[in-house]
Amino acid sequence: MAEKNQNQYQPPESNGYHRNDQESLHTTEDEEAKRKKRMKWTIGIIAFVIFQVVQALFFILVIMKFKSPKFRVGEFAVQTLTVETQASPSFDMSFVAPIRVKNTNWGPFKYDASIVYFTYGGVQVGQAIIPKSKANFKSTKKIDVNVTLSSSNLPSNIISNLGNELNSGVITLNSHGALKGKITVMFMFKKTKISQINCTMTINTSAKTVQSLSCK
Numbered sequence: 001m002a003e004k005n006q007n008q009y010q011p012p013e014s015n016g017y018h019r020n021d022q023e024s025l026h027t028t029e030d031e032e033a034k035r036k037k038r039m040k041w042t043i044g045i046i047a048f049v050i051f052q053v054v055q056a057l058f059f060i061l062v063i064m065k066f067k068s069p070k071f072r073v074g075e076f077a078v079q080t081l082t083v084e085t086q087a088s089p090s091f092d093m094s095f096v097a098p099i100r101v102k103n104t105n106w107g108p109f110k111y112d113a114s115i116v117y118f119t120y121g122g123v124q125v126g127q128a129i130i131p132k133s134k135a136n137f138k139s140t141k142k143i144d145v146n147v148t149l150s151s152s153n154l155p156s157n158i159i160s161n162l163g164n165e166l167n168s169g170v171i172t173l174n175s176h177g178a179l180k181g182k183i184t185v186m187f188m189f190k191k192t193k194i195s196q197i198n199c200t201m202t203i204n205t206s207a208k209t210v211q212s213l214s215c216k
């Protein structure tokens, strides 16, 4: 009997315990689910905010960074060169000047017509005409211009310097100019930029080659 009683008594007790366990399990499960949901939302919002900030920074620091396009004269081959080193030092020279406009912006650079001046001792000896055009988004515009240089207009003080240089077998030339244009990013953000060209080149008169060329 006692055994039976105990046996009969046990199930409700264990059931009761069981129900209590399940209830507490339910509430902690609910709280856990809510907490997980809140976590998910919080992570989602933080990720969204970070995404927005990264996007804004990328836009400001990369896309909207207007950089002056690089304006340069590349290496070239001398086509003709005649020099006179005796009584009246002089030179005449022709070549195709490879002028380059390197646009690293995230939009095209539309520039106005311009002139690149070639000088000897600060005096103009020739020029290259740059027609109005554009350098596309992240690309280099190549402009090949026929150039002829002549020392015929140099003043006498510079001619005497030229005589000394020609005797040592070189001609030192400078080319300079500016290209003014507008960069347009995302079809609406515009900025005017001026690119300078300033290159110094040394011509070897016996080899008729460009011995050195450096641009600022």
Ligand SMILES: *[C@@H]1O[C@H](CO)[C@@H](O)[C@H](O)[C@H]1NC(C)=O
Binding pocket: 144, 145, 146
């Ligand atoms: C440059 O000169 C070459 C001949 O040396 C000629 O064929 C070419 O058409 C000229 N280019 C320009 C743009 O005048």
Ligand SMILES: *[C@@H]1O[C@H](CO)[C@@H](O)[C@H](O)[C@H]1NC(C)=O
Binding pocket: 168, 169, 170, 204, 205, 206, 207, 211
């Ligand atoms: C010009 O070039 C020739 C051949 O490369 C070389 O021997 C000579 O030293 C150069 N002249 C000068 C002044 O550097």
Ligand SMILES: *[C@@H]1O[C@H](CO)[C@@H](O)[C@H](O)[C@H]1NC(C)=O
Binding pocket: 176, 177, 198, 199, 216
């Ligand atoms: C080009 O650079 C040289 C060397 O720095 C400088 O003396 C000269 O004034 C510059 N020329 C122009 C036109 O900016």
